[in-house]
Amino acid sequence: MKLTVIGGGSTYTPELVDGFARLRDQLPIDELWLVDPDPVRRELVGGVAKRMFAHAGHPGTIHVTDDVVAGVSDADAVMLQLRIGGQNARKGDETWPHEACCIGQETTGPGGFAKALRTVPVVLEYAELIRKHAKPDAWIVDFTNPVGIVTRALLEAGHRAVGLCNVAIGFQRRFAEQYGVAADHVRLDHVGLNHLTWERGVHIRAEDGSERDVIDELVGVQLDEVAESVHMAPALLRLQRAVPSYYLRYFYEHDIVLEEQLHEPTRAEAVMETERALLAKYADESVVTKPVELEQRGGAYYSEAAIDVLSSILSDRGDVQVLNVRNDGTFAFLPDDHVIEVPSRVHASGITPLPVAALEADKAALVAHVAGYERLALEAAVHGGRDRVLHAMLAHPLVGQVDKAEKLTDLLIANNADHLAWAR
Template sequence: MQLTILGGGGFRVPLVIDSVSRARSRVDIDEIVLHDLDPARLAVIAAVAAERLAGAPDAPRVRIETDLRSAVEGADVIFSAIRVGGTQGRVRDEQVARDLGLLGQETIGPGGLAYALRTVPVVDGVARLVASVAPRAWVVSFTNPAGLVTEAMRTHLGNRVVGICDTPIGLLRSAARAVGLPDREITGDYLGLNHLGWLRSLEHRGEDHLPALLADRDALLRLDEAALYDVDWLRVLGCLPGEYLHYYEPATAQEQSGRAAFLVQQQAAFFDAGPGSGVADRWRATLAERENTYMADARTREHTDLSGGQREGGGYHEVAVDLMAALLAGTPAWMILNLANDGVIPALPDDAVIEVSARVDADGARPVGQHAPLALSQLGLVAGVKASERLAIEAARTGSRERAWRAFAEHPLVRSPELGRQLVDGYLAAEPLLRDVLVRP
């Protein structure tokens, strides 16, 4: 079977290749196609993969492609991990917001909307091509902002596209470890949007352990997320918010570290050195430095496993492989995924993409379980963010600057027509790709 990775020149792609190679007993991927528009980056990542797979028994073949049609033809599953505008685009996404005193983060608030505006036209084109030349392929979307991009791709691919993020499963497993439960056997009621969700139960063998966790302050302090939240506040909430909810706290806009600029410099140094001997060792050292600085502006302690290059709880590469195995091999799995709402949150349209506990098998992925209603405060936040996301999709597809203005101005982290207008003007001035998208008043 063939796996195609769009954005195959991405720095973290070797993690995906490693995970796929180790999972061949679960799902027999014998060829991995790496697609990217930058042949130099592809050559470096292919060299890293070759060194890391050298000597591995029955390792999959790795092929590189710069032509999209050639890359997706024949694919059984497609991982979409593209970054339109590259890491320099991320710098601009964050800086324009920060210059206005707003949150500068690549997936949350103004930065995420700017990222989406230039990404939606591209993923629309990708999805249309996949629907034409590989209609039976499953598409697993990592591309941020994950929920919004998945919703856009569903227009063309329907249920054949599923969005993933490693944050929810990381939260679930962190909670399981905090109370001494086997983290691979836990399920729970998780609900919200991507980077805006809450874990409301922690279930093992029919028992909900979340109340016991919330009642035990020492156990709460063992959570990875305890570095982000006042644990007494978690007890008051009665649930566990995902780590990105931290960015909705008022003081957070002043706590940003300029991570995007750091990643630009770090990746440039790595890729500029080329694919020479020892490239896998250089990649691993660079990855360890990258992961150790993850959310360092918000965390007071680290939870990084340098031997594997990821924080505890698994990375998106593991989530993607688990999903792929369930879809292609048909072995049922419980996961937390970005899927169509289909009535789970009654206040949202059925076709709105939410992040939710799900069951996956060869027939696809669908929400599972009895989901408690969101608290009114949570529902208000979710509805406000989803409204902005849908306006951003409309703006990207129609080229309307007025729709983009509304998307920015009505976002819960902005809530200002004047700031919304300044964001549109600022992003148009800073981002050449966006000027090609927003072409109408």
């Protein structure tokens, strides 16, 4: 099979390559194409990727190019891991919202909106090249944030696409270690939108095949430890009888997070430093395995999640994974074409969300509010225009005031005009 990674010069890529090398029987790759416009990253990341395959004895061939058409031609699947504007744009996303007393974050709030505006048009351009040059049944697997909005853009344009996030697999691995079982013995009742999810059940399977839900233990006797792991108040987990994704902290503890952000270095600055160290490692020809510094970059279990979905699609396995897919009636209060993040059945012909219990009123209210913003955000990303940006900004639950929305809209456009064709 031929697998292509657009954004292959990312410092994340050796995480993927490590997984491809370790799990070659699960996902047999003949050709891995890494596509990236940055010549330095292509050389350094491509070089370490080739050494990793050779060291692991992987028979596949790695190609590195800036030619998107060559990269996607006859591909069986294409992964997207883009960061339009690089870490400098991310630093902006994490700082300019502070001028309007709002959190700065690269996937949530005004900063996440800016990332969507920069990203969606580029992704749709790449997707058209994939439609034209890849195999007719090729799938697009999107790891590019904000995953929910980007995946819906792809699906609305008629592409075979699915969104991938590592939050659920991270929880699965954490609970597996906590209970001393294999990861595939943990099943999650994972519900919500991308980066707006809760674990409402954590089912541990015993060797005899029986299951027990340990959620009451996690929000009971283990409450303090679990709350600390997601950096939120124990009272919230007990009240909701669920384990929220870390990203919900931006909603439930907004003012606390904002105060922290105003007095701490940005995550972008930390990532820039980590990336400098990683690229130096990648330049060292003695490095033939994934560097330990990569753990600081984030994206834990990214390769396992990617391999799971790709192998399931390509082998028509029919198993269940947590993915970003069309709602199609799963949440009755959302349109069918909205993208949600829930356990889904994976086949080569399509990916179908499994039924879930109705969301509790507080969770449904927040999901509906954010979904409304996401729909307006996609309109702004596809069609442009200040009024569309303002409309979506006002709709975001972390904004919600017209004067604040006006200020944030102007800040967003001023800080991102180079990446917004309609704003130049």
